[in-house]
Amino acid sequence: MKFNSWPDRALEVVSGLGGGLKGAMPGAVKWLDTGAKLGALKAGTRVAGVFIKRNPVIAVATVAGAGLLWYAARRQAQRAQDGEPIEGTARRVNARRPAAGARKSGARRRTARSAS
Numbered sequence: 001m002k003f004n005s006w007p008d009r010a011l012e013v014v015s016g017l018g019g020g021l022k023g024a025m026p027g028a029v030k031w032l033d034t035g036a037k038l039g040a041l042k043a044g045t046r047v048a049g050v051f052i053k054r055n056p057v058i059a060v061a062t063v064a065g066a067g068l069l070w071y072a073a074r075r076q077a078q079r080a081q082d083g084e085p086i087e088g089t090a091r092r093v094n095a096r097r098p099a100a101g102a103r104k105s106g107a108r109r110r111t112a113r114s115a116s
Contacts, residue, residue: 052059
């Protein structure tokens, strides 16, 4: 064997090992993605914990507001499901045919002055 072919052979062996590991563990990318998500979740909970310790009133107000929004949305969905009308006011307008000689609203009569 020549010395100059050893680096080429080493490169082939390394690339073969890398391809074998890639084929042997197809779920590795999935595990890496899951680990990254868990790390972000852990960091987020740590930040939230510090925020709650420093600002407990704001945290309680936020939770209470979210609860009220959830309750209002739930009640509205139940009313819609039951077929009840949503609270509000409405006025019924009956359609009528115009009188025979009546003109449409907004229409102008042509006069001798405007025709020229």
